[in-house]
Amino acid sequence: MDFVVIGGDAAGMSAASRAKRNRPDIRVTVIEKTHDVSYSACGMPYNIADPSRPMKDLVVREADVFRKQGIAVLTGHHATRIDRAAKTVSGRTLEGNSFSVSYDALLIATGASAIVPDIPGLALPGVMVLKHLEDGRRIKNFIEDADVKRSVIIGMGYIAMEMCEALRERHIQVSMIKPGPGLLPWMDPQLSRVVQQELESSGVALYPGVRILDIKQGEKGFNVHGEGVDIEADMIIVAVGVKPNSGIAVEAGLETSAHGAISTDSRLRTSDPHIYAAGDCADAFHAVTGQRVWIPLALRANRAGWAVADNVSGKSVSLPGIVGTAVFRVLGLEVARTGLTVQEAVAAGFRPVSGVIQSRSRAHAHPGASQIWVQMVADHETGRLLGVQMVGREGVAHRINAVAVALHNRMTVEDFSRTDLAYAPPFGPVWDPLLTAANQLLKKIAR
């Protein structure tokens, strides 16, 4: 039995390693186009923030560790074509040699790529994306080699925010610019304003809604030229989003769904039963809407990799849906979400009702408390809880998980409002901010 994996990051290496552990008789081959496997991509901004730590700290396990486990890891191999009739994957090595590998079961775990917008000047050497470990190394070296003091980040999403924090920690000036309107447009304005104030109070200049015309090499660094805005910078990070690497699947005639991600069923099978897809290239079922969605996140990639391994090893594992739980830190703030925004709820056919509350991170009269903002969204007819967004200085990142579990169980706001959550003065008010949000939202829900 030959199990071949295209892509050696979270989903791919999780699948390869677990398949080999499940059944040592399976021959497992991983085809990876870069030289790096199994690294913590999400850790790159934090590593860039700290000049004393080498980028290789982020490697969870070296390719040789997997090789010792009996897995054939072909790094520097770029898979370009799947022949479904012959059941082969072929491509070229970085040295230009062609290769071909046969499979009984194939996993496509090709991940996602940074979107590069069409702006003149993006090919300049100080303009970089952050996606692969090699990108992280390049940015980190560039900061030192070019003695970067001023930066521009194009984009204002999760990765843009994390890179902003990293660069501020290195005392680099940051300007953030994006053509679309507003910071974090999926967020409730009351919450995104908190993030905006945090960025501005740290000296970050924000230019939302500014179309970028071109980037030019100036006398002292680069010049980012937007509509009505000119910014000088020593380095430019492009973080406008990612797209699924589904090209090889599309060319093989496999079906795709949301955002062009590879369609999978609950067992992670594509439209070809011998081919699985997992990780940032694959879609998933949203447990709140029941629709196929593309929300590329690390936990799902790891979990889907394991499920593929189990299915390939002869078990039958079906994954339930995701609920879109995500968290990030930016400067002193924790920002989290799970489930649907109001707009997403409307698009999915709900009649959403929502409310924002302000609560505190510690009990009445407990020192060191800070504010927590919670937006909660529910369906007006059924009272079903649909989603939550939160912002605060502490106690946000892990609190969101209670809502995620509630969404998996299709709880109503009323039932959630009566859950027995933890209380002690250092950790929150007697009524947890989530319970206060639920209690308030209940008043708006039809009975």
Place this chain on the structure above:
Amino acid sequence: MDFVVIGGDAAGMSAASRAKRNRPDIRVTVIEKTHDVSYSACGMPYNIADPSRPMKDLVVREADVFRKQGIAVLTGHHATRIDRAAKTVSGRTLEGNSFSVSYDALLIATGASAIVPDIPGLALPGVMVLKHLEDGRRIKNFIEDADVKRSVIIGMGYIAMEMCEALRERHIQVSMIKPGPGLLPWMDPQLSRVVQQELESSGVALYPGVRILDIKQGEKGFNVHGEGVDIEADMIIVAVGVKPNSGIAVEAGLETSAHGAISTDSRLRTSDPHIYAAGDCADAFHAVTGQRVWIPLALRANRAGWAVADNVSGKSVSLPGIVGTAVFRVLGLEVARTGLTVQEAVAAGFRPVSGVIQSRSRAHAHPGASQIWVQMVADHETGRLLGVQMVGREGVAHRINAVAVALHNRMTVEDFSRTDLAYAPPFGPVWDPLLTAANQLLKKIAR
């Protein structure tokens, strides 16, 4: 309509205030034996820790605020008898005058009392319990007046731990002593050892399993004399537990259940349909076992107070069960639990299986990570999740809530292991410690 409340703390004042807001025509009377209403009892250790903050910071709302709302607040009134036939509550004021109040609906919210063990010398002036705000004031004044440098805490439960932290913050030596075996006996030994090490590394002397023979006034402070142990101290705190104040209910012929707490149904009615009970004097339904239990905690008291108010106001509100979620901080540790321990699971008729895992509070290679220990308990036959205990330096207090919500929904460990929890490097590993615990425990569960 006369709604009378005995007891002016969390449950009582929540009920009184909400009933008046619900229906201003209800005449609401609160009978409180002390001079304090509506204060944060749980905040007392943290207030004692800080000499600069007055104890009255803990008062959430003064009695006069409730009076302005139209509620008759009778402080210094000790209710001693309920006449169910005549529907009256009678008693004596602190000045010795007798009083009697008629009710249409009555709420007993008499709370709990500190258990005072039968040890000679407990009446000495430097030996104190911590239950009412007056106790907190007395301890805080005593620390200053007697220039306390050495203390003994009798007991090792939540309040003992919080008082230990408070006294250590004031640089007071702490010895903890209890006759029963082991620190936090409900905890898995692997986890309670972590707490023990934390206490010991902070210089706290622990004497578990030591019977206390007597306490005597010595030349320099007090002498706590136990079997094989003599400890000198300037102050002794007795924190061996609490018991429900159900005497007035028992004398009125109302039914009681676990630990002598007042029996209530899901609408918080006692065995007399005109009399409700809520807060630390009342029992509750445990959503995991289906049994009546007595777990006196602040959130339940507030929530039950509201539910009584709604029922008295003509709505019909039933509360679901509790799951026993609790958290406390001790020195640098967060300790949390929800659901059942192995012993409780056995007692409730389950066939429990459990496991302990060690994980980390931040991602691979993220600076500042510390260890998190998770014990998870499940039913071997059904795979149902029954309970979790956690200990760690960060990320414990709010994480437990995800499990609490899972317990309310009777999730299996397998379903829980597939929930979409949040991930970002500063806040945990890709696989949340709770998911790792679930993944490991799954291996022990019959399929």
